[in-house]
Amino acid sequence: MITNWSTEGEALQLDVSDNGIGIPKEKIPNVTDPFYRADYNLGDQGSSGIGLALVSGLVQVWGGHIQIESETGGPKRGTAVTINLPLNLFKGSIANPEFNSVAPEPEELNEQELQEETVSKPSILVVEDNPDVLKFLKDEISEHFEVRSAENGIEGLEKISESHPDLIVTDVMMPEMDGIEFCRKIREDNETCHIPVIILTARTADEHYIEGIETGADEYFSKPVRAELLIARIHNLLNSRQRLRDRFTEQVLVEPQSVTVVSSDKLFLERAIKTLEDNMQTEGYDVEAFANDLKMSRVTLYRKLKAITGMPTVDFIRTMRLKRAAQLLKATDLPIGEILIQAGYYDASSFSRAFKKEFDMTPTQYRYKGSESLETSPRA
Structure with a gap:
């Protein structure tokens, strides 16, 4: 391995080269990705895939750039890495916007402090004070969704804070806090107002339906509700949200x-x-x-x-x-x-x-x- 360094103007240049087996050209853009290895047939001589990823990250932090060239055959085989660091520590340059650096884009923030539970199915919170109805709902929808439950609106708000469900199904007539007030508090809170809410109620008068919708509910079902209809509506609401996310991305x-x-x-x-x-x-x-x-x-x-x-x-x-x-x-x-x-x-x-x-x-x-x-x- 050969290492040279020099200064030119306000930049420091470091050149490192070897005469190893080289890296195929199509794999060079990936070698600064963490844990990426261009060749897995090197036995105990293999790389861990950390070195270049760490180096390129440090170079990026210091506002420099890294260039990698490699040949895989012939007398000139081997890899050469050139690192340029600004001595004035200015972060980057706009002189050449199309420069094809393999340095990764710096992360703006590490959000690992957000520890969210990963589940394979959407999470549904069912808020219902009747134990028989609650058991029925959980039994019917648990095949399709990850189900959590609460017995009234106050407990429901606590469960939302703990589990952050994808959708909420709630009864209207409950002790402590009824479903209408529960839905209103969900919609008034910046952290929860995006969660779809389905209201279930034994009250069938139009004014009760209007009250539920005006409170911000996405759907209003009269009891007894058909399980297949409830499941279909839950899927529709969740799929609608996913389509909206896709449209934003596109x-x-x-x-x-x-x-x-x-x-x-x-x-x-x-x-x-x-x-x-x-x-x-x-x-x-x-x-x-x-x-x-x-x-x-x-x-x-x-x-x-x-x-x-x-x-x-x-x-x-x-x-x-x-x-x-x-x-x-x-x-x-x-x-x-x-x-x-x-x-x-x-x-x-x-x-x-x-x-x-x-x-x-x-x-x-x-x-x-x-x-x-x-x-x-x-x-x-």
Whole structure:
């Protein structure tokens, strides 16, 4: 192995090379991914897949870039790694927006503190004070859903805080807190207002139905309810939410009113998008700042965005920035270096890499790809 370093202008260049078996060219873009190994037939000599991932991450943090070249055959076989670090520690450069760096895009925030229980089926909370009815509902729907239960609205609110269900089925007539008040509190809370609610009741008068719907319920069934009808409606509500998430992911021109069916969700998403747009060119604007501006905790923001758009907060911020860049590429003739700054990127190689991952083409290719509609991105 040969190692050399030199300084030129305000940059430090480190060159490391070997005469090993080399890396196939098609695998080079992946070798900085954690735990990726280009060759698994090296026996005890094999790599753990950590080294280059760690190095490229550190290089990115210091605002530099890394370049890897390799030959797999002939007398010149081997791998050469070149690292450039700015001596002034400026984070990146906009001189060459199309630079094909293999350095990974830096994560804006590590959200591992959010420990959510992973289940294979959607989670349903059933709130019902009658033990026989509760047992019937749980027995009927547990084949399709992960079911949790509560005996009244107060206990139901506690269970929501603990388990964060995908949907709630609640009776109306209950002690402590009835279903109408329970539904009202769900809709008034930023952390829970996105959760679909189905109300079950023995009261059949029209005014009771209207009261339930006006409170914010998504569906209102009279008892006794047919299990297959309830299951079908639950599936429809959950599938509708998933389709809305998919539409948000696919659209380049985001229209908040088209990605939600609950008015509180619409207002929240409009506010979130406007807040992000107002701060998009602020360097270092991250999840913490975003949550503070929206006046909610990071965990609440994570859950709200995940429920409405299907994205964690970090992915939502990145996607909105890249969608803004895509809009500017199509609607203006601004230089790419200026567009990436307007989209909140200050490292050209990270921007180019993230854009290609999102749209499956470089910014230049996207700008000149033709007259296709902006409504759907090439890659969901």
